[in-house]
Amino acid sequence: MAFYNPMLIILFTYTKGDTQINVLVYVDDLIISGNNSAALKIFKNYLSTYFHMKDLGVLKYFLGIEVAQSPDGIFLCQRKYSLDIISETSVLGAKPASFPIEQNHRLAHASGDSLSIPEPYRRLVGRLIYLTVTRPDLAHSVHVLSQFLQEPRQEHWEAALRVVRYLKGSPGQGILLRANSSLSLTGWCDSDWAACPLTRRSLTGWLVFLGHSPISWKTKKQPTVARSSVEAEYHSMASLTCELKWLKGLLLRLGIQHTDAIGLYCDSQSALHIARNLVFHERTKHIEADCHFVRDAIQDGTILPSYVPTTVQLADIFTKPLGTRQFQFFLSKLGIYDPYAPT
CATH class of the missing domain: 3.30.420.10 (Ribonuclease H-like superfamily/Ribonuclease H)
Structure with missing residues (x-):
């Protein structure tokens, strides 16, 4: 059985008796998992006879997503990808923002000068879109910014840089798929x-x-x-x-x-x-x-x-810009994790 998603990643599953093997395919990269180590070894040897393959061992990195496994569970983040964005936009020395987008912004009615070269804005928003794969807290702000790709203005660029400054405060934040x-x-x-x-x-x-x-x-x-x-x-x-x-x-x-x-x-x-x-x-x-x-x-x-009640509706963070207190409250309830945060 195969499942498809918009990223053209295909998931194949094989089940026979108590043995199950799952194969996630993206172009020429594979993730192979299962509940029987002997069956997995036979399967990888079978693939090697037909394709030139290299076994990289335990999954640590896939499509820009860093994977760390521990007794607590599986942690997914895009720390290196985030740091590359921060470095590329030259905000390493800027003060981090406590939330990604102003609560009462008027970006849809922006009347400032149009960017003479819109490509940097489009590139930045494109990279932020992929970052939402492991950063649900960015979903709403990136959605807002992506509406102005055709004719970005100076206000839009400054709003995008604010998202990067927010990112600077927690570049290693990600999702912990808890074992328990x-x-x-x-x-x-x-x-x-x-x-x-x-x-x-x-x-x-x-x-x-x-x-x-x-x-x-x-x-x-x-x-x-x-x-x-x-x-x-x-x-x-x-x-x-x-x-x-x-x-x-x-x-x-x-x-x-x-x-x-x-x-x-x-x-x-x-x-x-x-x-x-x-x-x-x-x-x-x-x-x-x-x-x-x-x-x-x-x-x-x-x-x-x-x-x-609306006050504890977790999906609220995906539909509207929130102030610091509300944003941090919902963020603490999303089940995300930052192992690099100071304790």
């Missing part, structure tokens, strides 16, 4: 209604945990204009439900059963009421497809939506 964590999924979703001042489209943000470790997150502008905050929240819930279904299938191929309903946390009482109410009325006709999709997932036991 449960293998149960939970999802958090949120939206910022009419967040875009130019198009008035809403912003969707969601986060998925495997146990206490974040494994999937996203910030994205919704494709259509929502006529109410409830509609925006429901679109966000449907998007997260789709991701949870995919992850459940992926875990099943890896031999992990997920029989219980997946917890889905939303801070909109109205959206949760629509999800549980089987009666359609004129107020939900415009989101009828999403209504059916979410309700079917509830009825077949895939998800179990629950209310969570």
